[in-house]
Amino acid sequence: MPEWPEMENYRRLLSPRVSGQKITRVVVNRPKTINEPEDTFQGELLGHRILFVERRGKQLLFHLDDGNRLVLHLMLGGWLAYGTEGPKADSHFQVILGFEDGDNLYFGGLRLGYLHRLSAKTVNEELKNLGPDPFDPRLTPEAFRTRLSARRGKLKPAMTDQRLVSGIGNCYADEICFDAQIHPETPIPSLEAEAADRLYHSMRKVLEEAVEGGGYMDHPLTADDTITGGFDDQCRVYDRKGEPCVRCGTPIEKGETAGRKMFFCPHCQRMG
Numbered sequence: 001m002p003e004w005p006e007m008e009n010y011r012r013l014l015s016p017r018v019s020g021q022k023i024t025r026v027v028v029n030r031p032k033t034i035n036e037p038e039d040t041f042q043g044e045l046l047g048h049r050i051l052f053v054e055r056r057g058k059q060l061l062f063h064l065d066d067g068n069r070l071v072l073h074l075m076l077g078g079w080l081a082y083g084t085e086g087p088k089a090d091s092h093f094q095v096i097l098g099f100e101d102g103d104n105l106y107f108g109g110l111r112l113g114y115l116h117r118l119s120a121k122t123v124n125e126e127l128k129n130l131g132p133d134p135f136d137p138r139l140t141p142e143a144f145r146t147r148l149s150a151r152r153g154k155l156k157p158a159m160t161d162q163r164l165v166s167g168i169g170n171c172y173a174d175e176i177c178f179d180a181q182i183h184p185e186t187p188i189p190s191l192e193a194e195a196a197d198r199l200y201h202s203m204r205k206v207l208e209e210a211v212e213g214g215g216y217m218d219h220p221l222t223a224d225d226t227i228t229g230g231f232d233d234q235c236r237v238y239d240r241k242g243e244p245c246v247r248c249g250t251p252i253e254k255g256e257t258a259g260r261k262m263f264f265c266p267h268c269q270r271m272g
Contacts, residue, residue, distance in 0.1 A: 002074045003058060004134060004167030005210035006217045009228060010080055011055045013221045017082060018050045018062070018105060025098025033094040033107070035116040044068075044117060045097070057130050057166030061123065069123050075113035079219035081106040087223075108219075130166040134207055139165070144200045145193060155191070155199075156184035157258040165203070171216055171238045174263045175206045178237045183269040184262045185255075190271065209234070237263040 002010075026042040028034060034041045045064075054061040062070035074080075081087055086106040090096060094110040107115055118126070131147070132139045147165070151158045158164055159173040168176070177184045179202035182195055191199075210216070213231030216238070220228045236246050240263055241254040250267040 001058070001076045001169050002078065002215070002217055003169040003172050004207050005172065005213075005231065006215035007055050007058055007060055007074070007167070008211045009215045010221060011053050011060060012211075013225065013228070014060075014080070014082065014105070015053045017103070018099065019052050020049060021099040021101065021103075022047065022049045023097055024100050025096070025104070027090065027096040027098075028094075029091060029096075030094040030110065033110045033113070033115055035114070035118070041117060045070075056127055057133070057162055058169070059127070067120060069118050069120060071114075071116045071118055071123060071126075072107070073113050074109070077109040077111065078107070078113035079109050079217065080221055081108060081219070082221050083223055129163055131162060131164045132166065134165050134167060134203055141197050141200045144203075145196045148188060148191070148196055148199075151188045153188060154184070154257055155182065155186045155188055156260060156262055158188055159184075160260065167207075168203070170260055170262075171235070172206060172210065174238045175210070175235060176202045178265065178269060179206050181268055181270065183271045184264055185257050186271045237265060239263065 023045050026045050028038045028041060031038050049065045051063045051065055054063060058073060060072040064070065082103060082105050084102055086093060086104065093106045093108045095107040095115050097105045148158065155177065156173050159168055159176065160170060174184060176199065180198040182199060210231045213234055214227035214229055216229065216232040216235060218229030218232060237252050240252045242251050245252060245265040245268055247268050248265065250265055252263055253266050255262050
């Protein structure tokens with residue numbers, strides 16, 4: 001599932017391409033992907049411009065010139081493409097937005113994901129329980145420790161809970177725990193302040209490295225996009241079962257916690 005780095009990477013690549021653009025074509029191949037009748041969705045979008053693209057957690061928000069938003073959640077398997085032609089036939093995409101310059105934004109893989117047209121008020125209501133962004137300046141190490149210490153479960157389920165910090169999922173929770181040298185099943189009450197601080201700094205370090213590397217999801221936005229997906233080869237533990245740890249050489253192990261798979265080094269990552 002796309003996480004903070006994947007969605008931030010898409011946002012950075014899309015912003016200069018679609019900001020200010022007028023929507024001149026709307027194709028809906030899967031009505032379940034949108035939240036209103038197809039003709040209403042099309043009629044309300046045609047002729048309007050995208051002002052800018054915002055990211056909140058794992059969602060992208062396309063701000064429209066009528067005050068409404070297009071809210072995109074790729075969920076599991078969703079991806080984007082942009083250009084005069086898509087990498088597949090148009091029928092493979094659930095929604096397509098065409099622009100006045102002849103380019104198109106293709107929304108693919110949205111069998112579980114969605115693209116909803118919502119008012120600003122509704123968006124704020126639906127996303128009100130999202131935790132702070134990992135790079136929110138108000139999320140200081142002290143604020144992070146306070147939020148984390150309010151939890152009583154194990155570390156990885158808390159890290160992937162969007163109410164704690166928004167945007168982190170399976171992959172980056174594992175990568176962050178590895179960087180901080182903390183086992184993902186560590187009980188949160190046993191974490192000392194120093195370990196929580198390591199986790200905080202690892203969170204910011206790993207996510208910044210990941211977005212600069214294009215994230216791990218190999219779905220280039222454009223035909224000449226050489227950035228997207230580049231971080232997949234840089235993952236240290238995620239999906240690396242049996243490979244030697246880059247720190248100590250111990251084989252990476254795969255386990256499960258709270259119904260989620262986890263990858264970790266049994267030697268480098270200790271409880272607490």
